[in-house]
Amino acid sequence: MGEKTRIAVTPPIQVGGSLFTPEQLVKIGTVASTDSKIEMTNFQQLYLEVPLERSDAIKEELEYSGLEVYPSGFVTKSLIACNFCKGAEKGGLVAAQVLNRAIAGIVTPTPLKVGFAGCALGTSEPLLKDIGVVKMLNTFDIYVGGESKGIKASIARLLISGLSEAQLVPVITAIIDYYKANAKGKEKFSKYVHRISIEEMQQITQTIVSTTS
Numbered sequence: 001m002g003e004k005t006r007i008a009v010t011p012p013i014q015v016g017g018s019l020f021t022p023e024q025l026v027k028i029g030t031v032a033s034t035d036s037k038i039e040m041t042n043f044q045q046l047y048l049e050v051p052l053e054r055s056d057a058i059k060e061e062l063e064y065s066g067l068e069v070y071p072s073g074f075v076t077k078s079l080i081a082c083n084f085c086k087g088a089e090k091g092g093l094v095a096a097q098v099l100n101r102a103i104a105g106i107v108t109p110t111p112l113k114v115g116f117a118g119c120a121l122g123t124s125e126p127l128l129k130d131i132g133v134v135k136m137l138n139t140f141d142i143y144v145g146g147e148s149k150g151i152k153a154s155i156a157r158l159l160i161s162g163l164s165e166a167q168l169v170p171v172i173t174a175i176i177d178y179y180k181a182n183a184k185g186k187e188k189f190s191k192y193v194h195r196i197s198i199e200e201m202q203q204i205t206q207t208i209v210s211t212t213s
């Protein structure tokens with residue numbers, strides 16, 4: 001094989017969680033060449049090595065089979081959502097899908113993970129992600145700065161509570177834009193939150209929220 005590139009493949013956000021159909025797994029195996037590496041990441045994406053010159057065609061084939069394809073590397077990962085065990089409506093499935101479409105693949109200083117939980121039980125571990133969204137009855141709380149890696153792992157802190165569904169995308173894209181504009185080089189999001197302080201982030205977020213209310 002000539003030059004290779006790596007793409008991130010995931011099933012859509014759905015009730016039941018990160019579910020592949022047998023046909024989709026066959027499709028992934030078919031488009032990958034025999035010497036391709038397929039990696040299971042810890043953020044609900046499969047990394048698939050494909051020939052660079054065929055990557056667009058492969059992406060189309062995978063999407064045709066119902067899968068989603070994103071860039072790998074220094075980008076916002078596709079939303080790491082829960083299983084929506086309380087059902088689509090109670091868990092905010094549509095809000096999660098809309099948010100995912102808005103943020104997945106945005107180029108960022110370091111890989112950025114955004115978690116989404118359909119209730120306060122938080123089984124998708126949103127407080128261990130860079131940004132965590134938790135649905136609370138009819139509104140959403142946002143947490144920032146979680147870090148699951150290393151011996152200095154930390155829990156995300158509450159940034160803002162009581163957001164409406166319509167406010168989720170503008171607020172979270174603004175948080176990401178602000179991080180992109182103000183990170184020092186390849187500064188990790190959790191370090192950046194610690195440096196600029198949760199209080200400053202809360203002020204910025206309040207300004208965004210007041211323009212969306």
Ligand code: SF4
Binds near residue numbers: 082083084
């Ligand atoms: S976070 Fe809540 S709604 Fe989502 S799977 Fe866990 S318990 Fe169910």
